[in-house]
Amino acid sequence: MSKALLDDLTWRGSIAQSTDRAELEKYLSSPGASLYLGFDPTAPSLHIGNLVALTLLRRFQLAGYKPIALVGGATGLVGDPSGRSAERSLNEADLVADWVDQIRKQLEGFLDFTGKNAAIMANNLDWTAPVSAIEFLRDIGKHFSVNQMLAKDSVASRLESGGISYTEFSYQVMQAFDYLELFRRHNCALQIGGSDQWGNIVAGVDLIRRVEAKSAHALTIPLLAKADGTKFGKTAEGAIWLDPTMTSAYALFQFFLNSDDRDVEQLLKTFSFKSRSELEALFESLKTNPGAREAHRELAREVTTLLHGADQAQKVEVAAKALFGQGEIRDLDIETLKSSLAELPKTRIKKGEEIPSWVDLVTSSGVVESKSAARRVIKEGGAYLNNEKITGEDFTPKSSDLLHGQFLLLRKGKRDLVAVEITD
Template structure:
């Protein structure tokens, strides 16, 4: 069967809106240039950004020319979409640092060395910074109707509450100028974004029509939510970031591994580059035996390999297995062990202090609320230290019990884990 990019995106649930699907299909019969913008509103992009980034990559794999754009200019202004209040404006220096970090992250997902259709990284500060305010108002601003801008959902909702500054109100004009500039520089004829960006993208189309008397295309991707209705990409600790200093590779792996059974196949469609045949095979296996979590593991492996590396993915998966008694904890390197244990309830023993008993330590971690409960676990045979069964209620850890000379893993039954750190 002949591969059809738009049909594949539809099957994966990745098309919310298009300006003219028939014309877009015709255009895609030959290589086109397209872009997706990423604003540096933090030092890292998060897993929510991967949705449109992976769509951009799918276009490149299909032979098209991608322009990943980092918003060095728009990041200084702030997009009002989905916000109930003004963003905090960051300094030029901070945004510049974030631009560089995000460029490095985006470069992992695009092929910049292809002999046929290499990706080109662009920064909208390059064409925005040299422009004077008068030029911006005369050459760009005159093409925008304030009445139409006020009708945008993000703007109108803000006006009904606390109002909106001219800075954020102008965001649509800046983003539209990006599309016009990329059209002129690269013959870019498609912009992709989240469905909340539809108004901004179509404003760019209108600007191209007014200034260049030309037409272009828009395609938006649905905003991803989980089966239970909660926001995708969030945990109790906040966003799931691609930067390993902000979200450890172990926590990143576990986020995908712990996906709800009702979400995992949808996540594979969105975030995996596996074929439809491969995903449908995983779906069949998942339906037949959800407890095996084969689909979850494939999802976690692929994404951790892409974002971090295959080697790191293998290490954190081994750490996950070892923590639950399916591997040797002693074989884990200190950094992998530390990142895995950082996600657990924990307690710390200060340097020089007497090392408490297993019972005392379990209570200190908060896994149980009393010594009597901890003693009962030992009596019932459910107490473990570094995957070895603890048989005495008065068992006291020794320095030699600490992995890498620093960490010990307590386990209650099969699933409840806690960590002890020796200072």
């Protein structure tokens, strides 16, 4: 069981580093083995990058292990220096508390809290807040060597680039304390995380060995690297969020559908719960018939379904098909059109008001930043009304251009769509 899982993870490229593999297998073979993964509240939602490790946690639960999802109500107040070239600015405590709630809800949707290996939700503020500074320094701090702390990547790189505050320097101790606490409370002896968390995780492994004289384990998953060298999950508009009010299901679907061919295999291995043979069939299709983008579509479909449900996933896929239409947009019946446009950003015009000129319409739709930019795009042939290229600057849409008398579909370039709706 444990070996099969680890072999599968290895095939997926989901193991960056681990503590002794044989020992880890042994632990995973023991009854009731559990593992934990922590997230700090640094925003009101998790983002797609967080989903990498979260997916891994879910795999473990599906394989029969007990997952513990930890939200860093305490560590989020301090700030993790890992992967950061400069000091973080501290967030207000009540803001962080609010984010903890939001993230907790997202995590709850991702794991199963029933059954014999029901997931556990934890917040490190629960055990960190009651500890006094003196207790912390005597009981925990005493087990840490500053020499070793300084050697950690997260600290060493910061010492070279402008320094680090005592606050962030202490972060690894707090995370180690978390691991110790979960070890004590739930007998949890495996912590997983992104590969940037290795240093923080082994700090906990060391602490458990020193305090409890027991061995605990660490497993990290590689940070996703894109073929073009840019960071996964970031777009020009910002991060891809799991919260549908921050990144719509439609945008999420499009994000994955538009993946670089070279990245699709790794993305499927990372996020998909399909079997190895199913995935290999998709990789084959990617090679032999890349234009069909079957693998991209499955990827987009599966992630969207996982995060927003099958209904939503189905809807946005149908919408995308209709809007990028093989078919004629005017032929869509009103219901299909309406539900498709519902997935897009919207601009409204009051009924009875004149339809603005083409330049103004493109500007107010928000696909460009200024009128000058709108003029440029129009002149360059990048502005489309109802999927038809319109290059005339002095053009003004007429009421006969309205789809079903109340909608216009604007497009900038190949994929930037906006709906214009005439409202009462």
